[in-house]
Amino acid sequence: MNRKIKKMTLREIKELLKCEVITGNDNLDLEVLSGGGCDLMSDVLAFGKPGMLLLTGLTNAQSVKTADIVDIKAIIYVRGKKPDKEGIELAKKKGIPLLSTKHMMFEACGILYSAGLPSVNETEKND
Amino acid sequence: MDGENRIEHRFEIKGGDFGNAGNVSTKIKDILKEIGIPPSIIRRVAIATYEAEMNVVMYAYHGILNFTLTPECIEIIVNDKGPGIEDIELAMQEGYSTATEEMREMGFGAGMGLPNIKKNSDEFEITSEVNKGTKLRIVIYLNKKQ
Numbered sequence: 540m541n542r543k544i545k546k547m548t549l550r551e552i553k554e555l556l557k558c559e560v561i562t563g564n565d566n567l568d569l570e571v572l573s574g575g576g577c578d579l580m581s582d583v584l585a586f587g588k589p590g591m592l593l594l595t596g597l598t599n600a601q602s603v604k605t606a607d608i609v610d611i612k613a614i615i616y617v618r619g620k621k622p623d624k625e626g627i628e629l630a631k632k633k634g635i636p637l638l639s640t641k642h643m644m645f646e647a648c649g650i651l652y653s654a655g656l657p658s659v660n661e662t663e664k665n666d
Numbered sequence: 667m668d669g670e671n672r673i674e675h676r677f678e679i680k681g682g683d684f685g686n687a688g689n690v691s692t693k694i695k696d697i698l699k700e701i702g703i704p705p706s707i708i709r710r711v712a713i714a715t716y717e718a719e720m721n722v723v724m725y726a727y728h729g730i731l732n733f734t735l736t737p738e739c740i741e742i743i744v745n746d747k748g749p750g751i752e753d754i755e756l757a758m759q760e761g762y763s764t765a766t767e768e769m770r771e772m773g774f775g776a777g778m779g780l781p782n783i784k785k786n787s788d789e790f791e792i793t794s795e796v797n798k799g800t801k802l803r804i805v806i807y808l809n810k811k812q
Binding site for chain 1: 684685687688689691692695705709712713716717771772773774775776777778779782785
């Protein structure tokens with residue numbers, strides 16, 4: 540499949556997925572290099588890459604802790620979910636924007652993929 | 667360069683304390699960032715430490731994580747008191763897990779932890795005694811690319 544891939548700003552992603560910004564409204568010009576959808580943090584630790592966007596349905600603070608460890612740029616919670624209070628506090632401290640979309644995981648990933656956001660697999664190794 | 671250039675830290679990890687799970691790794695990451703260690707190395711240390719920390723939280727009663735930074739490498743030793751691992755070879759297999767439902771709800775227990783620690787380490791040793799505990803030794807070199 541021929542697809543033009545490109546980095547995207549959180550602002551573009553927010554528009555595409557009609558996201559609500561939970562925290563990080565001042566940081567919407569941040570660029571994400573790639574995307575991945577996953578509820579299993581063990582897998583995120585295994586395949587995650589710096590600068591990626593994580594789409595997840597896991598709402599506890601572990602999602603933010605894992606993102607920080609892997610240098611994930613931002614998190615989008617799918618299906619209208621919101622992270623817990625601890626997660627939001629930690630994200631504010633670490634400067635990781637958190638957004639929420641009403642789309643389900645499959646739709647959200649599909650929309651971003653079609654718009655050209657590369658999968659973590661498509662990007663060069665960043666280290 | 668000699669012993670004067672070592673930085674050592676000792677952290678306690680409580681078994682079952684899911685609320686604080688990951689905090690030790692976050693602290694280590696912050697320490698390394700402040701010192702100015704290259705991001706690619708920090709990332710490997712952070713991932714290996716986080717997986718090791720999660721293992722203590724999920725499976726053991728109590729653990730001590732010793733962190734040492736020398737001019738050559740970073741060494742992480744995790745000693746836990748717990749049920750131990752009966753079959754290490756099996757535990758090292760990707761996908762093998764004895765995680766409970768609670769652990770899976772936290773997003774863990776995919777059976778990727780130990781293999782992922784090994785993947786991110788330059789040296790990796792694991793020893794375990796059933797009903798006593800498990801010891802991990804992780805070394806990541808500062809100057810040599812894998």
